[in-house]
Amino acid sequence: MSLLEAKNIGKRFGGVQALKDVSLSINSGEIYGLIGPNGAGKTTFFNVLTGLYPRDDGEVIFDGKPLELGSPHKVTQAGIARTFQNIRLFAHMTARENVMVGRHARTKVGVVGAVFRSRAQREEEAAIERRALELLHYVGIADRASGLAKNLSYGDQRRLEIARALATEPKLLALDEPAAGMNATETAGLRTLIEGLRRDGLTVLLIEHDVKLVMGLCDRVAVLDYGEKIAEDVPDAVRNNPKVIEAYLGTSTS
């Protein structure tokens, strides 16, 4: 069953066609990889998908319903959460508070309740904090809960971003180059974490430069090149696809 279906997505920046007619479908419960050379349009596709950029053509069906255009927080509410290639945490808030902000998409206490600290508000607040600690524990940085986000190590910041994304209770978690800048040990830890996510029933969309990680982790992989999808298949088939090899290595002209 497909959880997300992107149909004929197109995106232009002025005269540049950043995405052209990209269609793909992600099945419930799988880890779906999106790879491609630099500038192929991976992050653009991500931003269109999560409503950060308005798309020019095509539509996205998520969980059986069409996704609204250009409204990031409706996308979050629909059940897509993401992390960023360049980490975007609230640097001056603690790790716990960062995750607690993520709960905003799923909790509702009015302003009056917040000021007068009604019973319902206190209970919800306690539940939010409990959930935040659980999530920090889940991604393995519970001992850093009270530290400011900016003081976390790079790998831990990535984990915190994942915890914050999970706090919005997504059905689909989209990770934009989570292994970028990580050393081998951190990457191995990340891999274990993502495998755990799948085991817990989450669907994951993974954009990654680290081809080894993608090939080892993903159920299916799509390849973008110059804004077009040139392949979509299981990792082994993609690896041997001549078009993909050409995109990554070029043709032997010289």
Add this chain to the structure above:
Amino acid sequence: MDIFLQQIVNGLTLGSIYALVALGYTMVYGILGLINFAHGEVVMVGAMVALMVMKALAASGLPAPIIFLIALFAAAIACMALGFTIERIAYRPLRNAPRLAPLITAIGVSIVLQQMAMIIWGRSYHSVPQLLPSENHEFFGAQITELQVIILIVAALTMAGLMLLVNRTRLGRAMRATAENPAIAGLMGVDANRIIAMTFLIGSALGALAGVLVSANYGIAHHHMGFILGLKAFTAAVLGGIGNLGGAMVGGVLLGLIEALGAGYIGDLTGGILGSHYQDVFAFFVLIVVLVFRPSGLMGEKVSERA
């Protein structure tokens, strides 16, 4: 020695009022990066509305402190409505405009409010009825009025409450998240427009309180009292590090102390050439020194680009 202690007490009183006003500037700056130059006029409107209510209730026979509380409440409501409206019509339409544009509208709103206040309440100084206990007490040679003690306690409690709100509640968390990164906070389901409106409401309520306290302290209110008070409070906010709540409080109290001590000693320092009415010189001299040597303020961080 008695002058020293006396001026410390006066400075703390004045400084806690500056701090309340400075918080209004710094909260808005923290979230929008905008200097809300109309904030001083909001403070003035608070004082004038409270004065009107006091006069209207003067013959009602209610106990004086109750009248004061009703007047304060009315001023807070009026200022919150005013702050909300200013944000809605003068700043929100310019949310994505160049930074200079809302600065100009802020100055425009400030002038409009001042002129409207002059039309409504006239250009004369109004004396404010003394509704709170204001008896003098000797304290190690200094004169402290009960009103000064009340002002200090009310200001301290209000600021403590604000810190709790910002650091311990869901609303405060959303405010800090929006201040740091509005786009990501939005992605997490925080409604930026609502948070900004709340910021104006809270800042305006603090301004109303400051306006009522300052007019009670000096016993007068007038249509342009917001201008110089706003400028001083803005100085306090910059001194502490604009955008930083603790900085606004420290900056306000510090500025009050500097001014009071300066006023107390300026005669001695200049051999009688300059009198205590030159106290404003100190406030703005401090502003210049801070901007030259520590542009980000005492508690401000180095200004860095948002990710």
